[in-house]
Amino acid sequence: MFKKELFFWITISSGVVILAFILIPLVEMMTAPSMDMLVKTFNDKDVMRSIWLSIYTAGLAALISFIFGTPFAYLLARTDFTGKRLVESIIDLPIVIPHPVVGIAILSVAGKNHWIGQIMSELGIRIMGSVTGIVTVLVFVGLPFYVNAAKNGFESISPRLENVSRSLGASIFGTFFRVTFPLAWRSMLIGIIMCSARAISEFGAVVIVAYHPMIAPVMLYERFEGYGLRYSQPVAMWLVSICLILFLALRVLTLRSKKDI
Amino acid sequence: MIRIQDVNIKLGQFHLRDIELVIKEHEFFILMGPTGAGKTVLLEAIAGLIPVTSGTIALGGRNVTRLPPEKRNVGIVYQDFCLFPHLTVEENITFGVKYHPIDREKARSRFDRLVELLDLSHLLRRLPINLSGGENQRVALARSLMVAPQVLLLDEPLSALDPRFREEIRHGLKELHRNSNITFLMVTHDFAEALSLADRAAVMNDGQIWQTGTVNEIFEKPRSTFVADFVGMKNLFPSSFCDTRACIEGLEIELERQPANSKGYIAIRPEDIVLSRKQLVSSMRNVFTGIIKRITDMGLYYEVAVEINNITFTSIITKRSLFELNLREGLTVNLAFKTTAVHDF
Numbered sequence A: 001m002f003k004k005e006l007f008f009w010i011t012i013s014s015g016v017v018i019l020a021f022i023l024i025p026l027v028e029m030m031t032a033p034s035m036d037m038l039v040k041t042f043n044d045k046d047v048m049r050s051i052w053l054s055i056y057t058a059g060l061a062a063l064i065s066f067i068f069g070t071p072f073a074y075l076l077a078r079t080d081f082t083g084k085r086l087v088e089s090i091i092d093l094p095i096v097i098p099h100p101v102v103g104i105a106i107l108s109v110a111g112k113n114h115w116i117g118q119i120m121s122e123l124g125i126r127i128m129g130s131v132t133g134i135v136t137v138l139v140f141v142g143l144p145f146y147v148n149a150a151k152n153g154f155e156s157i158s159p160r161l162e163n164v165s166r167s168l169g170a171s172i173f174g175t176f177f178r179v180t181f182p183l184a185w186r187s188m189l190i191g192i193i194m195c196s197a198r199a200i201s202e203f204g205a206v207v208i209v210a211y212h213p214m215i216a217p218v219m220l221y222e223r224f225e226g227y228g229l230r231y232s233q234p235v236a237m238w239l240v241s242i243c244l245i246l247f248l249a250l251r252v253l254t255l256r257s258k259k260d261i
Numbered sequence B: 001m002i003r004i005q006d007v008n009i010k011l012g013q014f015h016l017r018d019i020e021l022v023i024k025e026h027e028f029f030i031l032m033g034p035t036g037a038g039k040t041v042l043l044e045a046i047a048g049l050i051p052v053t054s055g056t057i058a059l060g061g062r063n064v065t066r067l068p069p070e071k072r073n074v075g076i077v078y079q080d081f082c083l084f085p086h087l088t089v090e091e092n093i094t095f096g097v098k099y100h101p102i103d104r105e106k107a108r109s110r111f112d113r114l115v116e117l118l119d120l121s122h123l124l125r126r127l128p129i130n131l132s133g134g135e136n137q138r139v140a141l142a143r144s145l146m147v148a149p150q151v152l153l154l155d156e157p158l159s160a161l162d163p164r165f166r167e168e169i170r171h172g173l174k175e176l177h178r179n180s181n182i183t184f185l186m187v188t189h190d191f192a193e194a195l196s197l198a199d200r201a202a203v204m205n206d207g208q209i210w211q212t213g214t215v216n217e218i219f220e221k222p223r224s225t226f227v228a229d230f231v232g233m234k235n236l237f238p239s240s241f242c243d244t245r246a247c248i249e250g251l252e253i254e255l256e257r258q259p260a261n262s263k264g265y266i267a268i269r270p271e272d273i274v275l276s277r278k279q280l281v282s283s284m285r286n287v288f289t290g291i292i293k294r295i296t297d298m299g300l301y302y303e304v305a306v307e308i309n310n311i312t313f314t315s316i317i318t319k320r321s322l323f324e325l326n327l328r329e330g331l332t333v334n335l336a337f338k339t340t341a342v343h344d345f
Helices: A006-031 A035-042 A045-078 A085-094 A099-110 A115-123 A131-154 A161-169 A172-200 A204-209 A216-227 A227-259 B039-047 B089-093 B105-115 B133-144 B163-178 B193-198 B213-218 B225-229 B319-325
Strands: B002-012 B015-022 B028-032 B054-059 B073-079 B152-156 B183-188 B200-205 B206-214 B237-240 B245-248 B251-254 B263-268 B275-276 B284-295 B302-308 B313-320 B330-339 B342-344
Touching: A006 A035, A006 A227, A006 B163, A035 A045, A035 A227, A045 A085, A045 A131, A045 A172, A045 A216, A045 A227, A045 B330, A085 A131, A099 A115, A099 A204, A131 A172, A131 A204, A161 A172, A161 B073, A161 B105, A161 B133, A161 B275, A172 A227, A216 A227, A216 B245, A227 B275, B002 B039, B015 B039, B015 B206, B015 B275, B028 B039, B028 B163, B028 B193, B039 B073, B039 B183, B073 B133, B089 B105, B089 B133, B105 B133, B105 B163, B133 B163, B163 B183, B163 B193, B183 B193, B200 B213, B206 B213, B206 B225, B225 B263, B225 B275, B237 B313, B275 B313, B275 B319, B302 B330, B313 B319
Parallel strands: B028 B183, B028 B200, B073 B152, B152 B183
Antiparallel strands: B002 B015, B002 B054, B200 B206, B237 B245, B237 B263, B245 B251, B263 B342, B275 B330, B284 B302, B284 B330, B302 B313
């Protein structure tokens, strides 16, 4: 133990500084709006619609990540191949790319000048200024979080458990649903939470692809630009509260079932 | 019956080469070898968990080389048990039943028999995490036997256990083998396990099988220095043969019969060498006098190194005889062994 030494006090004080740095602005923002303002904002249809759109598109993005990301995460966890590192770095790319660039990149393939854009327009799919566009962008930025969490979950399960299951007569599918999934679902759920949390917070990429329909961060930005800080605070307050409640509910569900294993 | 013909497996840097092995119906066969010899790879190839690069694997006359593991009817039990942690003991044991055409009655009676045989009745509702090592391994055995495999593969099933449980599981294995018509193929790096369990065995090293035969044959008549060393023949010397004698460093050792070659190795087990202070009166034809170089405490016994003409012989004696003979380093002693104790190859 390094108790009472200088080093100990350095670690403690840096911890206090970091916590204060995170908490003071958040608490200030949450407590600044008056009750009256909060109620007014809650009854503002535009605000509630944008928050609902945010949650709905982020959830959809997480669902799509789950459907496509799960088999791929399993592949990455179970196999070794040349170029695996490269593939893993590609998965992480959306994390490091500046957000507006993501929006620009998506638009460049969705436009009329690109064959993908042409196919989509023939199918009647519109990216620019549509819910489809928002979801597309959110999947792009959220996918790495899901794939990585699910991959870690799969990696933590011994392949020997799957071997035993196969030797007992279960097919690959049977093994996945009876052994792998029950052991990995918690990691997958954490992946879904992280993916949707990331998606809900996206602003830069969405604002380029779809200013309307307005998701909550864009609405927040518009209120701030048009009316100032005081009018954007209640929106922020409601967005954060609703998200926190949702994520907390999910976490509680996972923690509760941790007891039985 | 397991018939492995000319099997090669390439696995990254590792290469399993020209494996030929025939294991008879209902045999208890042991695959021995040091860590990294490729024993587990071979086992998993038989189970269908690792694809073979070339060659064929047949089980009971059926070529299974290209079959997926679930179609092979081969059970596997790992060293670390590999019980499904989210299922109770009972759910673990019955995991495979739904994939096999067994009627309810029969499954029930088989389950009851295994639970009784392996003494698991008080554990059925528990989760694996709350079991001891020995209990875990008993559940793993029951689980694999529940689907009545043709072949049971055991990957060092005893090595993760405390000595107390090891004895218990070893006994259980013997019992299970006797009470079934399943072929057992067990991997171990422990020669003592092989001696107490197996009918026949094979020694592997570096991706190849070095010797196959009855356990006694391997124990007494190794055909290579590697196998001799592996089975504990500590006295291993290169020598030339003339008539019925082996010559090493001017020392002439009487053999039982004349070897086929003029050059080779002789090997003597340390427990076959007798030490004495006085001139030994016995029928042993190889008697030499040497100086004790080193006495090593091995816990249950002592290892005594005796030097004769620059050759060091190793003998094993009990603590009691060490004291009775009053042996010390530097002392001159007589060393004797029978001609039948000398193995040449």
